[in-house]
Amino acid sequence: MPHKVPLMPKAGRPHPSVGFSLSQLGLATSRGFAELVGTLGLEPRQFAVLRAAAQSAGQPQQALAERLGIPASTMVGLLDGLEHAGLVHRRRAGTDRRVHTIELTERGAGVLHEAMALAEAREAQLCAGLSAAERRALLGLLARVAANLGIEPEQLPDRGEGHRAP
Amino acid sequence: MPHKVPLMPKAGRPHPSVGFSLSQLGLATSRGFAELVGTLGLEPRQFAVLRAAAQSAGQPQQALAERLGIPASTMVGLLDGLEHAGLVHRRRAGTDRRVHTIELTERGAGVLHEAMALAEAREAQLCAGLSAAERRALLGLLARVAANLGIEPEQLPDRGEGHRAP
DNA sequence: TATTGTTATACTCTATAACTATA
DNA sequence: TATAGTTATAGAGTATAACAATA
Numbered sequence: 001m002p003h004k005v006p007l008m009p010k011a012g013r014p015h016p017s018v019g020f021s022l023s024q025l026g027l028a029t030s031r032g033f034a035e036l037v038g039t040l041g042l043e044p045r046q047f048a049v050l051r052a053a054a055q056s057a058g059q060p061q062q063a064l065a066e067r068l069g070i071p072a073s074t075m076v077g078l079l080d081g082l083e084h085a086g087l088v089h090r091r092r093a094g095t096d097r098r099v100h101t102i103e104l105t106e107r108g109a110g111v112l113h114e115a116m117a118l119a120e121a122r123e124a125q126l127c128a129g130l131s132a133a134e135r136r137a138l139l140g141l142l143a144r145v146a147a148n149l150g151i152e153p154e155q156l157p158d159r160g161e162g163h164r165a166p
Numbered sequence: 167m168p169h170k171v172p173l174m175p176k177a178g179r180p181h182p183s184v185g186f187s188l189s190q191l192g193l194a195t196s197r198g199f200a201e202l203v204g205t206l207g208l209e210p211r212q213f214a215v216l217r218a219a220a221q222s223a224g225q226p227q228q229a230l231a232e233r234l235g236i237p238a239s240t241m242v243g244l245l246d247g248l249e250h251a252g253l254v255h256r257r258r259a260g261t262d263r264r265v266h267t268i269e270l271t272e273r274g275a276g277v278l279h280e281a282m283a284l285a286e287a288r289e290a291q292l293c294a295g296l297s298a299a300e301r302r303a304l305l306g307l308l309a310r311v312a313a314n315l316g317i318e319p320e321q322l323p324d325r326g327e328g329h330r331a332p
Numbered sequence: 333t334a335t336t337g338t339t340a341t342a343c344t345c346t347a348t349a350a351c352t353a354t355a
Numbered sequence: 356t357a358t359a360g361t362t363a364t365a366g367a368g369t370a371t372a373a374c375a376a377t378a
Contacts, residue, residue: 017289018301019195021308026192028315029185062336071370076338098336098377123183128314134307135184141296141304142187148294149194228359237347242361264354264359 018145029126036118040111041085045070046078050112053088053102060099061090087111184311195292202284206277207251211236212244216278219254219268226265227256253277 030044037047045068052064065075079102082088087108093099104112127135196210203213211234218230231241245268248254253274259265270278293301 016305016309017285018292018304018308019199019285019289021305021312022188022191022292023196023199024192024317025188025308025312025315026190026196028312028317030189030192032315033185033189060336072337073339073371074369096336096378100337119183119185123185126184126188126311126314129310130307137303138184138307138311139182139187141300141307142184142191143182144295145292145304146187146191146194148292149191149198151190151194226359238360239348239362240346262355262359266360 022145033119033122036122037115040115040118042111042115043078043081046082047112047115049075049078049082050087050104050108050115053104054109054112057103058091058101060093061102062099064102082108188311199285199288202288203281206281206284208277208281209244209247211240212248213278213281215241215244215248215268216253216270216274216281219270220275220278223269224257224267226259227268228265230268248274 034044037044042050048068049064049070052067053059061075061079062072064070065072070078079088079090083090086105089103089105089108090100091103093101127138130138200210203210208216214234215230215236218233219225227241227245228238230236231238236244245254245256249256252271255269255271255274256266257269259267293304296304
């Protein structure tokens with residue numbers, strides 16, 4: 001959450017606004033998700049790293065960083081944690097001994113699996129009481145708002161660089 | 167964190183999830199809002215303070231802090247900025263000379279007005295292409311998700327890092 | 333000389349706790 | 356003694372820049 005944390009108006013309560021609701025819910029969901037994967041000893045970005053590493057094994061650590069929009073120096077610490085927990089493996093590439101390729105350990109794959117299950121359960125909790133059609137409608141409307149903002153569907157939340165992002 | 171900035175998965179792209187979409191859009195909207203009011207020299211929480219102060223003049227500074235969920239020590243800096251910009255006025259209460267009551271200056275009211283106009287324009291941009299009925303539907307669905315999370319409609323995003331060390 | 337990963341530095345933000353002045 | 360506001364200190368988190376090994 002983090003978005004740095006964004007705080008928006010309140011009070012007046014003339015009408016609820018989409019912007020305020022999204023800001024409020026976005027913070028709550030990401031915070032809740034962080035807590036959830038925290039029970040597995042992961043922080044959200046480590047979960048993202050596990051997923052990305054699982055998609056194709058043996059990626060250089062810098063490739064992962066770039067793909068997730070995480071600075072290389074930050075990636076070091078994230079991987080240190082994952083490696084120390086035995087979830088991931090750094091190996092020097094034979095072709096270029098400067099690069100470290102990343103692979104999930106068996107245990108790492110297991111934890112990733114658990115984390116995905118938690119995420120699914122969380123999704124179900126968020127959407128409790130919504131019919132399948134309503135959930136689809138919500139996703140569709142959110143996608144249209146995202147399009148208005150120029151956000152591509154796959155794009156990571158991406159912590160802004162220099163700008164203040166509360 | 168945006169925030170702790172919460173970062174969520176990506177990649178796999180089996181189906182988009184409500185949780186991920188909200189996290190992504192929430193960060194984008196709050197960041198965009200921060201940039202927007204930034205053009206007026208405000209940060210988001212200062213905008214919130216102006217709104218709250220406008221609702222009823224002469225509130226003690228601590229009342230504002232509590233109402234917005236902002237720590238008293240943080241409120242000091244926010245008000246310092248607002249006062250220095252001539253948007254707000256600290257006055258010692260006659261009844262209890264310890265309390266500082268806060269009032270908007272004429273200029274503060276003007277800036278608040280501008281900021282609200284910006285926020286409205288932003289809302290329109292977010293909802294571009296949505297019919298009135300679709301926007302209502304979106305707000306309704308978001309409210310139901312919020313209810314599932316136990317969030318009250320009025321509640322501020324609330325950065326509360328809450329569970330720190332006692 | 334350029335590049336991969338690492339470490340070190342500096343900066344931003346925030347909260348906790350000390351401090352003052354009133355009560 | 357307790358409270359409103361202020362200031363100071365310390366902690367977490369991050370990005371930028373220097374660094375070592377390899378190319």
